[in-house]
Amino acid sequence: MTLENIRKEIDALDEQILGLLNQRMSLVEKVIAAKEQKNLQVLDAAREKFILEKIENKIKNPQYAASIQSIYKEIMKQSRDYQEQKRLKE
Ligand SMILES: C=C(O[C@@H]1C=C(C(=O)O)C=C[C@H]1O)C(=O)O
Incomplete structure (x- = not known):
């Protein structure tokens, strides 16, 4: 796999991570x-x-744990x- 191809896959994952982070923040x-x-x-x-603890059990490669x-x-x-910033503004 070339560097360019690896980065294309990283970019696609970043899109998903960003979508999920947006959703997570709106739940916050x-x-x-x-x-x-x-x-x-x-x-x-x-x-x-x-x-x-839940996350720790789902990490596939122990080298990635930390x-x-x-x-x-x-x-x-x-x-x-x-959350704290929002509370301060109220
Ligand atoms: C979002 C919350 O507030 C805080 C942030 C958390 C999170 O981002 O997952 C979890 C616990 C709390 O310390 C929550 O209480 O669920």
């Missing part, structure tokens, strides 16, 4: 209102631990930061 938007109704704080450490876990930690951090 709904989480904000749901948590406010129940008076819950933004951070739910138990939920994040559950997500990270990278994928870091990506997920960052996704959840950005999700929390977004």
Whole structure:
């Protein structure tokens, strides 16, 4: 496989990842209102631990584990930061 072809596949996957991240953020938007109704704080450490454990079991190559876990930690951090920013604006 040539570099050009590999990058074409990466670009196609990035399209999918972007679509999913857009969907994830719009669900985070709904989480904000749901948590406010129940008076819950933004951070739910138990939920994040559950997500990270679930992910760990789905990683096919153990060599990717640290990278994928870091990506997920960052996704959840950005999700929390977004929620906090929204709360500050209200
Ligand atoms: C989105 C939520 O808020 C936070 C962010 C999470 C996430 O991005 O998956 C998970 C737990 C919370 O710390 C949630 O509570 O579901």
